[in-house]
Amino acid sequence: MLHHIDQGAGRPVVLLHGGALDHRLWAPQIAALTRTHRVIAPDLRGHGASPTPTAPFRHVDDVAALLRDLDLGPTTVAGISLGATVAVDLALEAPELVSGLVVSGAGAGGAEFRDPATLELLARWAASEQARDRALWTEIFLEISFGVGRPLDDVAPDMVAHVRRMTDDTLDHHVPDGMPVLPTPVADAAARSRELTLPVLAIVGLLDSPDHRRMAREVARDVVEIEDAAHYPNLEAPDEFTVALLTFLRE
Template identity: 45%
Template structure:
């Protein structure tokens, strides 16, 4: 677990945003998945910091960062942080929600982005259509409506193994870490809280204009519609490529950390 002393805070226009900043060299920003925090990358941060300056924020409303009290966009928050740190263009590496943030940011602030790695993600306009995922989401919504935190966590953790595995197929420590982060973020919010996030629209019309290298990384056992959309991202940009990590679903960076780190490091060496 990250020590509190390792976290820094950027005072945004709407509260403090937490981040880690370690290493030296070209900047690499690690953007975590929804309901977790920067600790999703506990295996990648020290490995990449040997050669790069690694910045790992907690997205607004997650981890140690402030909740929103007014409308906000993910890309605006990240752009403000990068400008505060006087860094960029940076390579953005995001998992799930973090991958969508990376893509949104290169669309909105191309001058701040050198390249993108989107893991299990495309743009923020993606919506799941796979029946299994829609059922898990329905179970989460029902549990949340009933105030059943444990029920929500049980449903949320099903995304770790994915549809074709069980929780018994996953390292218990990975499940523990995801559960701990998700519980921490969930308890920051109330069921009747206003969702101030403002989605970015019209993203796919702008994707062909992304003029930096883009790598899509997917767990081979992830939802098929998500894999297809991520590969569409890689095909649509002028300089895109994609790769699969076998045997894992939505969190290849946690289940196969060395493989994921090697993929990212290899991509970085091509820039």
Template identity: 45%
Template sequence: MVVMTGASDLRCFPSADGDLAYLDTGSGDPVVLLHSGFVDHRLFRDQIPALSAEYRVIAPDVRGHGSSANATRPFRWADDLAGLLRHLDAGPAVLVGVSMGGAIAVDTALEYPELVRAVVACSSATSDFAYTDPWVRRVQADQAAALAAGDVDGWLAAFLRFVPGERRTTDDIAPDVVRRVRDMALRTLSKHAPGEVDHHVPMTDVRPRLPRIDVPVLVVNGALDAPDLVAESERLARTVPHGRAVTVEGTAHYPNLERPEELNEILLGFLRGLQRRASTECR
């Protein structure tokens, strides 16, 4: 099954603050794919065909990313996603997120539990997590300095260092993976002006509330990702009542790009397990 993910395949949800773009394909139980920061739904190019063969796959561009509108007023990620799911009558859904997308999934499970059937958090912790890893902090500082200087190429070079992680270089990564991340990041960056107001309202009470997430939670980490993020995501899996963690060897922050077939097997195994559990409970 071939699924196109070009601009012509996107639909728009008319939110109270501009149109939010999303892809909606396949049929069956809904699975929502939530991308990481500075990219868009195309991050899941290798997951969408595999998952949509068995499930209804919804892949939005988060506000301020890709083809979705920028914010002009305060907003929260979870509220945007809840509005989209209600618009599509697509809850409860399994939320699958990478990095920022995983944080959105956790936020939504806390704020709108009736809309969430399960969560997969890949390369992600909670939205109130802050890196302490020295290498990550240096890369973030380089990004901030380049952005302040209006140096787009410098910002992109720093951002792309997250693809291989600290122990590798971009030369160790398939060129197509690096190009895809760069193209998506450049597109999102071009949507924003220097010094514009950040209207995102972060949630600050996530970690203490994790035990309230009473749905299955799967945490997926790349073995080469930042150690403090890996530790915090594994803590997430231990803290929720129904959590577990798996590791994808030889990958850093984007296992879905570096090992797409392995990640697809993990996701499909998790989703099919949910179906089997639901079937057993209905007997």
């Protein structure tokens, strides 16, 4: 079973973190939501305190197994970045477990990147991974996290340190040598996501890359835009993000 926190009481909500991070990404929302909801926030496989993958796997299968183990569903699932993609996958592969989706920083798996600046940065990121240049990989990851072309000096230092700490922990514990075992994608997720009929809210940081904003919007019925926030608006504008999430949960 995935390592997870299970706190609070009331209607359940599941929170899925971004790649290279863990459930601590959701710290501001966990503190707020547990006053009125039961909050389940797992560490995906290869992240946090969950197992390191050693064979082909799918994140969606792990999350579905956890929710069934906890006898949950249907429930609202919120995801950021990789977590958003896993949330959409869950609605596609196990619709009986999901009553609504909140996505931020991504959408369905398999969506294409088109923005030239983002494509160039992703190419440099892939090259740093192939070269096993951990320092460069992390710096590019932080640039993606806080806005392509945005100086990190413009971001609160404690926020950058928080994301860097989670990233370092992931790399230390799950990628100490060589390349990680990557998850198997869900087949045709982008095309299938167009047929989703459940409520979907996108919370979009307007400083995020154009592609990430578009991917979230493509699967959403409603969109909340947050200024002065990039890939993790829940950290950069926690109050605004939490209000949008709670409003969706109420409605």
